[in-house]
Amino acid sequence: MAELTYREAIAYGIAQELRRDPTVFIFGEDIAGAGGVFKSTVGLLEEFGPKRVIDTPISEQAILGAAMGAAMTGLRPIAEIMFSDFLAVCWDMVVNEIAKIRYMTNGQVSVPLVIRTGNGGGSRFGAQHSQSVENWAMAVPGLKVVAPSTPADVVGLLAASVRDDNPVLFFEHKSLFATKGEVPSGELVDTLGTAKVVRHGKDCTIVALALMVPRAIAAAEVLAGRGIEATVIDLRCLVPLDTQTILSSVSETGHLFTVEENPRLCGWGAEVVSIVAEECFWALDGPSIRITTPHVPLPSADVLEDAVIPSVERIVNVVAKSLDA
Amino acid sequence: MQIPHEYGAHEARLPEPVDPNMINAPIPLGTRLDLYRLQQQMRQFEKRAYDLFLQNLVKGTSHLSIGMEAIAAGVGQAMRADDYTFATYRGHAHTLARGVPMGPVLAELLGRSNGLLAGKGGSMHLTSVERGVMGSYAIIGAQLCIACGSAWSAQFRGTDQITVAFMGDGATNIGAFHEALNFAAVFRLPVVFVCENNLYMEYTSIFDVTAVEHPAADRASAYGLDRIVVDGNDADAVYMAASSAISKARQGGGPSLIEATTYRHGGHSRADPGKYRPDGEVAAWLDRDPIPMYHQRLLTLGVSEADLDQVQRDVADEVEAATVFAKGGAPPQADTALTDVWADGGSSWRN
Numbered sequence: 264m265a266e267l268t269y270r271e272a273i274a275y276g277i278a279q280e281l282r283r284d285p286t287v288f289i290f291g292e293d294i295a296g297a298g299g300v301f302k303s304t305v306g307l308l309e310e311f312g313p314k315r316v317i318d319t320p321i322s323e324q325a326i327l328g329a330a331m332g333a334a335m336t337g338l339r340p341i342a343e344i345m346f347s348d349f350l351a352v353c354w355d356m357v358v359n360e361i362a363k364i365r366y367m368t369n370g371q372v373s374v375p376l377v378i379r380t381g382n383g384g385g386s387r388f389g390a391q392h393s394q395s396v397e398n399w400a401m402a403v404p405g406l407k408v409v410a411p412s413t414p415a416d417v418v419g420l421l422a423a424s425v426r427d428d429n430p431v432l433f434f435e436h437k438s439l440f441a442t443k444g445e446v447p448s449g450e451l452v453d454t455l456g457t458a459k460v461v462r463h464g465k466d467c468t469i470v471a472l473a474l475m476v477p478r479a480i481a482a483a484e485v486l487a488g489r490g491i492e493a494t495v496i497d498l499r500c501l502v503p504l505d506t507q508t509i510l511s512s513v514s515e516t517g518h519l520f521t522v523e524e525n526p527r528l529c530g531w532g533a534e535v536v537s538i539v540a541e542e543c544f545w546a547l548d549g550p551s552i553r554i555t556t557p558h559v560p561l562p563s564a565d566v567l568e569d570a571v572i573p574s575v576e577r578i579v580n581v582v583a584k585s586l587d588a
Numbered sequence: 589m590q591i592p593h594e595y596g597a598h599e600a601r602l603p604e605p606v607d608p609n610m611i612n613a614p615i616p617l618g619t620r621l622d623l624y625r626l627q628q629q630m631r632q633f634e635k636r637a638y639d640l641f642l643q644n645l646v647k648g649t650s651h652l653s654i655g656m657e658a659i660a661a662g663v664g665q666a667m668r669a670d671d672y673t674f675a676t677y678r679g680h681a682h683t684l685a686r687g688v689p690m691g692p693v694l695a696e697l698l699g700r701s702n703g704l705l706a707g708k709g710g711s712m713h714l715t716s717v718e719r720g721v722m723g724s725y726a727i728i729g730a731q732l733c734i735a736c737g738s739a740w741s742a743q744f745r746g747t748d749q750i751t752v753a754f755m756g757d758g759a760t761n762i763g764a765f766h767e768a769l770n771f772a773a774v775f776r777l778p779v780v781f782v783c784e785n786n787l788y789m790e791y792t793s794i795f796d797v798t799a800v801e802h803p804a805a806d807r808a809s810a811y812g813l814d815r816i817v818v819d820g821n822d823a824d825a826v827y828m829a830a831s832s833a834i835s836k837a838r839q840g841g842g843p844s845l846i847e848a849t850t851y852r853h854g855g856h857s858r859a860d861p862g863k864y865r866p867d868g869e870v871a872a873w874l875d876r877d878p879i880p881m882y883h884q885r886l887l888t889l890g891v892s893e894a895d896l897d898q899v900q901r902d903v904a905d906e907v908e909a910a911t912v913f914a915k916g917g918a919p920p921q922a923d924t925a926l927t928d929v930w931a932d933g934g935s936s937w938r939n
């Protein structure tokens with residue numbers, strides 16, 4: 264057992280896989296010599312050398328194209344796209360190539376690759392370096408979508424992603440890099456598509472992802488003081504989606520809230536709400552409510568950014584008002 | 589820049605004459621007969637595909653390579669069985685060049701269950717991993733980046749496999765082309781990029797929208813590569829250029845970019861009549877058809893007319909058998925639309 268930051272857990276998790284499997288290698292902009300712009304790949308070049316830890320040109324299409332071609336021919340690449348906003352520059356590779364090649368070749372080709380990327384707001388970086396784009400990926404058949412909220416989940420889910428024979432988009436939240444948590448010693452491998460119930464409560468179910476998880480937990484503590492006991496679910500993966508955990512919790516509590524950092528329209532919570540509406544409508548005791556960033560680009564100033572991304576206070580207020588407490 | 593002429597009224601680009609020395613190229617006669625057979629296969633296959641399209645049996649779109657066969661044949665013949673090809677949506681010839689049997693390719697065009705991809709890929713995505721055809725790609729330029737990956741993988745694994753990636757002239761103006769060339773050059777990847785310059789994109793002349801005369805070759809120096817332009821209507825010229833680029837790549841000498849000049853006899857796709865081409869241009873290029881020229885060269889080299897006739901008849905039989913195979917295929921079962929999204933064979937997104 265060791266206490267690691269989320270940032271350290273990334274390098275720790277990658278190192279675990281590089282040590283285990285000689286076909287794993289990692290590349291991206293500034294990831295080798297400099298240890299990554301977020302310092303999340305520090306020490307890898309020193310331990311594994313320049314054949315397996317490689318700095319690339321600023322060529323996002325070539326980075327992901329190379330990852331795909333390598334994955335098709337026997338390797339397990341981990342490619343980094345520095346900021347998830349930059350996925351828009353190479354979205355063709357993600358959506359038209361990587362996600363579809365197995366299907367359109369009738370299963371002749373496998374692409375066991377991981378695309379890691381810094382995601383999310385809270386860093387005052389403005390509209391082009393702060394987005395939560397995991398719901399873009401969720402909309403494309405053929406991609407697995409992972410977004411851990413704790414250091415232990417970073418290690419375990421990264422291992423599961425590298426070992427998966429499908430392409431995985433792995434969203435690392437920039438505002439969680441400095442957070443700390445216990446990481447069990449020894450090999451750590453988790454299971455994709457499993458949500459975690461991180462707090463039990465009988466009155467409502469709050470489903471959250473990545474940075475929204477600690478906020479939902481903090482909100483639940485405040486709500487407890489007001490007599491509302493909330494269950495908090497850390498979704499961890501959008502695809503595969505652990506609908507069982509959501510449905511069984513909502514069946515018990517009768518109330519569903521989603522907390523999403525993405526802008527409102529077509530956020531992942533819309534899918535969760537629609538599944539609940541279809542499959543456990545009669546267990547509901549009130550409307551399902553989505554707490555999201557409003558449908559705006561992210562502003563830069565701290566006051567503005569804090570005003571739009573769901574806060575502990577906003578979660579508390581929305582839940583309390585809805586449950587009439 | 590204002591294009592200085594009306595649409596379709598650009599200057600005709602006429603073919604260069606055949607290089608009279610090419611007959612002396614050091615290519616064994618057996619290899620030349622293989623090149624002849626490959627070109628016959630591609631030509632007769634494409635003609636059949638066109639006929640079946642006119643009979644409304646080929647669904648969707650398809651892009652034929654009639655007139656361009658010498659490039660796929662010359663490059664394919666220079667490759668080793670374990671090398672990788674990345675093809676374009678104009679990729680029937682790229683695929684046949686690796687020895688993929690015609691029947692499943694034709695059946696795929698017809699959308700049948702016995703198609704190469706069981707109806708899930710279609711004309712633009714022909715793939716045969718078994719034969720090193722790592723896919724045909726329909727987003728211009730993407731395959732050039734993906735080809736860097738298989739080349740990188742061969743280098744990483746310490747094999748001496750090389751990768752060939754085809755592209756059209758139009759692909760040289762997309763960002764992926766430039767990213768791929770720089771990436772390949774920086775890492776000295778064993779990859780050969782082959783640009784089939786057929787003078788047109790879809791319905792617009794490449795010269796009207798490109799800053800340089802040779803869309804690929806004139807960009808090569810930006811990536812520290814040699815400027816290579818070959819006669820894409822001469823299978824021997826292509827074979828020689830490809831062989832030298834491939835052996836350079838195999839020996840660790842890094843990437844090459846070959847621009848092969850050619851012409852498509854038909855339109856861009858399906859029923860495009862190709863009206864945007866100036867008078868005289870099509871006729872001049874039909875005169876420089878790569879196949880009769882090669883036929884004549886083999887006669888000059890002492891091969892008998894009877895032997896060449898025999899090749900043509902064998903290929904005609906092969907096309908006939910492929911047609912019977914394709915037409916005889918059942919349509920795919922509807923539930924196969926839900927398979928092979930994931931490695932477990934299924935399409936489920938939830939637990």
Ligand SMILES: Cc1ncc(C[n+]2csc(CCOP(=O)(O)OP(=O)(O)O)c2C)c(N)n1
Binds near residue numbers: 758790
């Ligand atoms: C990124 C992208 N832009 C546009 C198209 C539409 N498109 C399909 S083929 C084509 C022309 C390509 O010309 P060229 O590269 O010269 O290849 P050719 O068809 O002549 O073999 C275009 C514009 C596309 N498929 N992908």
Ligand SMILES: [Mg+2]
Binds near residue numbers: 784785787788
């Ligand atoms: Mg063209």
